[in-house]
Every structure is written in C-alpha cells, then in structure tokens.
Amino acid sequence: MELFSNLALGFATAGSPANLFFCLIGVLLGTLIGVLPGIGATATIAMLLPITFQLEPVSSLIMLAGIYYGAQYGGSTTAILINMPGESSSAVTAIDGYQMARKGRAGAALAIAALGSFFAGTVSTFLVALFAPPLTEIALEFGAAEYFSLMIVGLVSSIALAHGSVVKALAMVALGLLLGLVGTDIYTGTPRFTLGIREYSDGLNFVALAVGVFGIAEILRNLESEKTREVLMAKVTDLMPTREDFRQMVAPVLRGTAIGSALGVLPGGGAILAAFASYTVEKRLSDRPEEFGRGAVAGVAGPESANNAGAQTSFIPLLTLGIPANPVMALMIGAMIIQGIVPGPNVATEQPALFWGIIASMWIGNLMLVVLNLPLIGLWVKLLTIPYFVLFPIIMAFCSIGVYSVNSNVYDLYAVAFFGLVGYLLLKLRCEPAPLLLGFVLGPLLEENLRRAMILSRGDASTFVTRPISATLLLLAAAVLVIVFLPSVKKKREQVFVEED
Amino acid sequence: MKSISFDATNALCGGILTAVGIFFAWQSFGLELGTALRMGPGYFPLVLSAVLILLGLTILVQSARVKGEPMGPIAIRGIFFILPAPIFFGLTVRGLGFVPAIFVTALIACFASSRMKPLWAIAVSLGLTIFSVAVFSYGLNLPFERFGPWTRF
Numbered sequence: 154m155e156l157f158s159n160l161a162l163g164f165a166t167a168g169s170p171a172n173l174f175f176c177l178i179g180v181l182l183g184t185l186i187g188v189l190p191g192i193g194a195t196a197t198i199a200m201l202l203p204i205t206f207q208l209e210p211v212s213s214l215i216m217l218a219g220i221y222y223g224a225q226y227g228g229s230t231t232a233i234l235i236n237m238p239g240e241s242s243s244a245v246t247a248i249d250g251y252q253m254a255r256k257g258r259a260g261a262a263l264a265i266a267a268l269g270s271f272f273a274g275t276v277s278t279f280l281v282a283l284f285a286p287p288l289t290e291i292a293l294e295f296g297a298a299e300y301f302s303l304m305i306v307g308l309v310s311s312i313a314l315a316h317g318s319v320v321k322a323l324a325m326v327a328l329g330l331l332l333g334l335v336g337t338d339i340y341t342g343t344p345r346f347t348l349g350i351r352e353y354s355d356g357l358n359f360v361a362l363a364v365g366v367f368g369i370a371e372i373l374r375n376l377e378s379e380k381t382r383e384v385l386m387a388k389v390t391d392l393m394p395t396r397e398d399f400r401q402m403v404a405p406v407l408r409g410t411a412i413g414s415a416l417g418v419l420p421g422g423g424a425i426l427a428a429f430a431s432y433t434v435e436k437r438l439s440d441r442p443e444e445f446g447r448g449a450v451a452g453v454a455g456p457e458s459a460n461n462a463g464a465q466t467s468f469i470p471l472l473t474l475g476i477p478a479n480p481v482m483a484l485m486i487g488a489m490i491i492q493g494i495v496p497g498p499n500v501a502t503e504q505p506a507l508f509w510g511i512i513a514s515m516w517i518g519n520l521m522l523v524v525l526n527l528p529l530i531g532l533w534v535k536l537l538t539i540p541y542f543v544l545f546p547i548i549m550a551f552c553s554i555g556v557y558s559v560n561s562n563v564y565d566l567y568a569v570a571f572f573g574l575v576g577y578l579l580l581k582l583r584c585e586p587a588p589l590l591l592g593f594v595l596g597p598l599l600e601e602n603l604r605r606a607m608i609l610s611r612g613d614a615s616t617f618v619t620r621p622i623s624a625t626l627l628l629l630a631a632a633v634l635v636i637v638f639l640p641s642v643k644k645k646r647e648q649v650f651v652e653e654d
Numbered sequence: 655m656k657s658i659s660f661d662a663t664n665a666l667c668g669g670i671l672t673a674v675g676i677f678f679a680w681q682s683f684g685l686e687l688g689t690a691l692r693m694g695p696g697y698f699p700l701v702l703s704a705v706l707i708l709l710g711l712t713i714l715v716q717s718a719r720v721k722g723e724p725m726g727p728i729a730i731r732g733i734f735f736i737l738p739a740p741i742f743f744g745l746t747v748r749g750l751g752f753v754p755a756i757f758v759t760a761l762i763a764c765f766a767s768s769r770m771k772p773l774w775a776i777a778v779s780l781g782l783t784i785f786s787v788a789v790f791s792y793g794l795n796l797p798f799e800r801f802g803p804w805t806r807f
Binding site: 323324327328331334346369372541542545546550552557558561564569582600604 | 663664666667670671674675678681685686689690691692693694695696698699702703705706709710712713716725726727728729731732733736737738739740741743744745747748756759760761763764766767769770774775778779782786790794795796797
C-alpha cells in the first residue's frame with residue numbers, strides 16, 4: 154500500500170540519528186521555554202526559529218515541529234501546576250488540572266494530560282498521513298483565483314477565532330497585509346513603503362516581525378507588574394494515575410481526539426477552539442457535571458487530547474495548500490521559505506522525504522514527550538522558580554542574535570525594536586496580533602494571486618465567483634463572517650473568551 | 655443629561671489605525687495605480703488602506719457608545735531598556751564585535767526590571783556572553799567576528 158511505503162519513507166527520514174537528535178532538542182527546548190509562563194508556543198518558535206537556519210531543511214522543520222509540541226506540553230504543565238497557562242489552548246486545562254493539583258494529585262493530572270496528548274497525537278498523525286495526499290491532488294488543480302479565495306477563507310477564519318472585537322481583528326488583517334507588501338513590487342520592481350531605506354527593499358523580515366510582536370511585546374507586558382510566582386508544589390509525586398482515573402479518561406480522550414482532529418483543520422487556529430469544545434462536551438455528557446471545575450479527570454483528559462489533535466491536524470492545510478492555519482503554522486511557512494522550499498501542494502511530490510519525514514516526526518516527537526517529560530517533570534518545576542528578571546535579558550540576547558543571524562542585516566534588529574513597540578501598543582489597545590501575522594505572511598501571496606487572476610480573466614472580477622471551487626470558498630468565507638456578526642454567536646463568543654481569561 | 659462617556663482605549667485604537675491607513679494611502683498614491691486588469695504596484699495597497707481607514711473610523715465611532723476598562727499600567731521602564739537592547743546590538747555588532755556587543759545588550763536589558771541588582775546584572779550578562787559565544791560562535795559557527803575593528807588600537 155502506498156500509505157505504508159510513504160510512512161516507511163517518513164520514518165526512515167525522521168528516524169535517522171541526526172533527525173532524532175534535532176527532534177529531541179526541539180522537544181526539550183520547546184518544553185523548556187513553554188514552561189516559562191507568559192511565553193506561548195508562537196513566541197517560543199519565533200525566538201528559536203533562527204537556531205534552525207543552519208540545519209538541513211528536513212532537520213530544521215522537524216526541530217521546529219518538535220518545539221511546537223514541546224511548547225504545548227510545557228504550557229499544560231504550567232497550567233496544571235501554577236494555574237497559569239503558557240498559551241491559550243491549555244487555558245481549559247488549568248480549570249480542572251489546577252484543582253487536581255491542589256488536591257495533591259498534580260502528578261496524576263500531568264500524566265493524564267501527557268497520555269491523552271500522546272494518544273491524540275498518534276491518531277491525528279495517522280489522519281494527516283491519510284488525508285494530506287488526496288488533498289494535495291485537489292490543491293494541484295487550484296488556479297490563481299482559487300488560491301486567492303482560499304486565502305480569504307483563512308484570513309476570515311482567523312478573525313472568527315481571534316479574541317475580542319471582530320472589527321479590530323479585521324483591521325489587524327488589513328494592517329498585516331499592508332505590512333506584508335513592504336518591499337519591492339514583484340511585477341514592476343518598484344520599491345513600496347520602504348521610506349527610502351534600501352535595506353527594507355526585500356521586505357520586512359518575517360522573523361523580526363514575529364519576534365517583536367509576539368516575543369518582545371510579551372516581555373514588556375510581563376514587566377508591567379512584577380509579581381512573584383508561586384509554585385504549588387516543589388515535588389510532584391505519584392505520577393501513575395489510578396485504575397479509576399484510567400477508566401474515567403478513556404471516553405473523554407477518544408471524544409477529544411475526534412473533536413480536535415476535525416477542528417484543527419480549520420484555518421484560523423482550531424486547537425484553542427477544540428479544547429473549549431471538548432470541555433463543553435465532556436461537561437454536558439458527564440453524569441457528574443458538578444465535578445467540573447473541582448478537579449474532574451475528564452476535564453483534563455478531553456481538552457488536552459483535543460488541543461494536541463488539533464495541533465497536529467493544523468499541519469494539513471500547511472502541508473497540502475501552503476496556507477497557515479494559525480500563527481505557528483505561519484512561522485513554519487516562514488521557515489520553509491527561508492530554507493528555499495515553496496510551501497504548497499508541490500512539496501509532497503517534489504520532496505517526499507521532507508513531507509513524510511515531518512509527518513513521521515510528529516509521532517516521534519509526541520513519543521519523546523511522554524517518555525522524557527514525565528521523568529523530567531521535577532526539572533521543569535524547578536525552572537518555574539527562576540525569577541523572571543533573570544530570564545528576559547537572556548531572551549533579549551537570544552532574540553537579537555537570532556534575528557541578526559537570519560540575514561546579517563542590522564536593519565532587521567531595528568525592525569525588532571519597532572515591532573516590539575507596535576506589538577505592545579496593540580496589546581494595550583486590546584488588538585489581537587495573530588491575524589496581523591497571518592495577514593503579513595499572506596499579503597504578498599494574496600496580491601500576487603489577485604493580480605494574476607485578474608490578468609487571466611482579462612480584468613473581469615467575476616472570475617472569482619464563476620469558477621466553482623473559488624465560488625464555494627468565497628461563500629464559505631462570507632458565511633463565517635455572517636456567523637461571527639450574528640448577535641447570538643457574538644454573545645456566545647464573548648462568553649467563551651471571557652472564561653478563558 | 656448623562657455626560658458623554660467613551661472608551662479611551664478604543665478611541666485611541668481607532669484613531670491610530672485610521673492614521674496608519676491614511677499614511678499607507680498617501681504612500682500608495684505616489685505609486686502607479688494601474689487598472690483592475692493590469693494592477694499597478696499601488697492598486698492593492700490603496701484598496702487595503704481604504705479598508706483600514708474605514709475600520710479605524712468604525713472603531714472610533716463605536717468607542718463613543720460604551721465605556722471600557724482602563725488601559726492598565728504601562729511598562730515605561732521596560733520600553734526604555736528592552737527596546738534599545740536589539741538596537742544597540744545592531745549598531746555595534748559589526749564595529750565592536752560579537753562578544754562586547756552581546757554583553758552590553760544583555761546588560762541593558764537587565765535594567766528593565768526594578769528588581770535586578772547591578773551585581774546580578776553583571777553576573778547574568780557575563781554568563782550569557784560566555785554561553786552565547788560557546789554555542790553560537792564556536793558551536794554553530796555563525797559568521798560573527800568575535801572582536802570587531804573598534805576594539806583594535
């Protein structure tokens with residue numbers, strides 16, 4: 154069977170000693186930084202991105218993927234131990250996980266989260282392997298108009314899943330798209346919005362923008378009020394969940410995996426939504442709903458499986474269409490482009506080893522997390538006690554080195570400072586930076602496909618609605634927009650995000 | 655009569671976004687616009703700027719209706735010490751070289767926290783410099799000059 158020979162190729166690639174090593178490093182680094190509160194997966198990857206540039210494309214992407222799962226796992230650890238989710242998708246875990254920890258069952262909660270995640274990771278990796286190839290076939294049929302419409306869907310969904318005001322999220326997308334256009338126009342070679350600075354004629358550096366808006370803005374926010382963190386317990390014991398725990402977690406894990414896999418494919422960041430959906434479902438199905446919020450096993454197992462499954466399947470749009478489903482995937486696209494790989498349906502046929510290697514490494518990375526991190530939990534807990542004022546000079550230094558190492562362009566460093574300020578300003582103005590980053594990555598692509606489609610159709614804009622796939626996609630985008638603006642959905646959406654905060 | 659209450663954060667947000675939109679629109683007019691068939695370099699940005707201005711104005715108008723939460727404290731000290739750190743690194747990495755540049759960069763960032771004691775700051779920066787040189791310069795072989803032309807007399 155083709156699937157198995159492909160998977161075999163993938164495991165051969167990902168299983169080479171060098172790639173195993175980079176996967177391990179990625180997972181460890183990701184967990185290390187993910188454990189530090191206030192720095193989510195996006196900021197972690199943005200900061201560590203430059204380290205991977207010296208590597209082979211396959212190793213580099215495997216390591217980045219490892220950082221991603223690691224950071225997610227680290228986020229759950231802090232959510233359980235100190236009620237401070239390292240990132241939004243583990244916010245739900247904090248509700249019941251922290252309560253379990255307060256009852257002295259932190260070890261069991263961590264183990265349940267890890268095992269649930271591993272199971273979900275295994276299933277969804279298989280799903281990626283199963284669904285990615287047929288989707289690439291479809292994607293190969295895509296013309297400029299379809300790509301344009303698809304990106305519109307992606308951008309619109311990112312709005313739907315952003316926190317807070319929809320109008321602001323829309324504005325962020327527009328701003329991101331504009332920032333993405335800075336640089337030289339591809340058709341005429343005219344410099345645009347460079348303010349006469351020649352060093353920006355290749356466009357604003359993606360890493361600089363991501364590090365500034367996600368990394369530095371976070372640091373500034375953490376500096377606003379320097380509180381001492383309290384770690385619940387210095388020692389986590391009794392990792393093994395009881396038989397009763399196992400019995401309680403099976404069904405939630407299965408349901409969480411299904412929900413997460415389905416929602417993760419949605420462009421716009423399905424992992425967060427998946428965790429919330431799973432929590433809601435578990436609470437509704439439970440015969441003891443009063444336990445939720447007081448340390449229910451299902452309240453940890455379900456959402457954790459869901460967010461991990463969602464994290465995996467969000468690779469599907471990236472690998473098949475070259476369209477990022479969330480900011481982390483946008484960073485992966487940036488990494489691919491820097492490595493000289495054009496993301497899109499051609500990756501699977503032109504670079505099968507890369508394509509299947511990444512898929513196989515997802516599973517290996519998840520396995521490593523379970524095997525390594527449960528014993529290492531003591532170390533991660535110790536990390537939590539490092540005072541923040543020691544951490545951020547280190548982060549700043551690494552950011553500076555990392556950004557500079559991309560192109561050896563000092564103007565990128567000035568851009569980091571500038572976007573750090575912009576990111577902080579956006580945070581203060583309650584604007585979500587994720588749609589901005591997606592817009593930034595998609596800006597040039599969107600314009601290129603729009604212009605190409607218009608030339609192909611001889612200036613007839615109806616090409617977007619007369620081509621069936623394109624029309625369907627635009628209809629989908631319109632539907633999402635309408636739904637987001639519906640009063641009832643709007644209210645519900647606000648509730649969800651309030652709970653999260 | 656009720657006094658007019660408005661959300662200062664959103665008003666500011668809308669104002670800034672509108673201003674940024676106007677800036678991009680103004681810049682776009684300096685570029686060739688072209689036609690819908692053959693779009694020039696200024697066409698798509700101009701459309702986007704128009705959208706941004708529109709959204710900015712919407713936020714501005716909406717801000718007059720509801721009163722929002724205050725903006726909270728602003729990390730002034732953080733801004734003054736964190737942001738110059740990468741700029742300093744950019745200005746000096748070629749001239750001073752990697753080792754002094756990273757040391758001073760870390761040192762500047764250290765003072766963003768009111769809790770950092772000077773001695774601690776030097777210790778952290780020193781340790782960080784040694785680690786970075788070992789990992790990035792010797793380990794990963796990044797093409798940085800360790801000591802630049804400014805340090806030679």
